[in-house]
Amino acid sequence: MLGNLLWKSVLLSCLLAIVIGAPALQAIGQSSLSGSSDHAPVAPNAKFEVASIKETNPDQKFMIINALLTYPGARVAARGATLGYLLMEAYRLPRAQIVGGPNWIDKTRFDIDAKPPEDVASRYAHLTGSIKTPPPDEIRQMLRNLLTERFQLKLHLQQQQGRIYALVRSGGPLHLNPSKDKNGFPWAGGVDGAPGDGGLQGMNISMSALASRMSSWLSRPVVDRTGLSGAYDFEVVVHTSPDDVSSELGVNDNLFESLKELGLQLKQSTGLIQTLVIDQASLPTPN
Secondary structure, X not given: OHHHHHHHHXXXXXXXXXXXXXXXXXHHOOHHHHOOOOOOOOOOOOOOOEEEEEEOOOOOOOOOOOEEEEOOOXXXXXXXXXXXXXXXXXXXXXXHHEEEOOHHHHOOEEEEEEEOOHHHHHHHOOOOOOOEOOXXXXXXXXXXXXXXXXXOXXXXXXXXXEEEEEEEEOOOOOOOEEOXXXXXXXXXXXXXXXXXXXXXXXXXXXXXXXXXXXXXXXOXXXXXXXXXXXXXXXXXXXXXXXXXXXXXXXXXXXXXXXXXXXXXXXXXXXXXXXXXXXXXXXXXOOO
């Protein structure tokens, strides 16, 4: 029961994440931050055509907490999102790997509405589904620039050796299907909602993006070492008790059973761990 309740809480706080970052880190390289690849190249100075950031109204009757949605045409809308949450999703880092900054970054909530230029929006007009996550890297870069400008962010990354998990092939047969919808948003999650609940499913997702998703679910970073390219669809249903929680990883064992069924596994390893350091952050400037 405890494990099930834990993941229900995680699911609520991580609902419909979107990814954002800062141009101050361009020298480090896009691939080291995102763990995924899109069809369109990422322009470092890309900006939204129209964007609004304002504090969430604390008096509204129903407040959505930490939700940022992506729509066809790559329009994004955040509701009740803290800067700490946005940075976590921006760099696909667990909150523990983001340090520094004022106390309000995990308390003050914001609403964001942003629309890319028409030439960019047209490339994503036919993305399937009305609300999906994460967004394409091109849109993520626009959000990085928006946050940096409005919150006057100064950030830097630190790297050090530490314990990680490597996503590798198990040696058994692979049960991964080539993506049916190459224009769909890459996504992975639990069959019943929370990560690992009822099994694991994915749509149009690469192994590097899957590893990145699992990094936000587990107690340490996950790095793709499968050697597999391309994007895949998959669904595995398993029936491990929701109370079976790994003492080592602190998550529902369904996730690991699911990986086994897919022909994958997580192995303990060592590697570079990135920590995002917030040197400066200010409340956003008026729209």
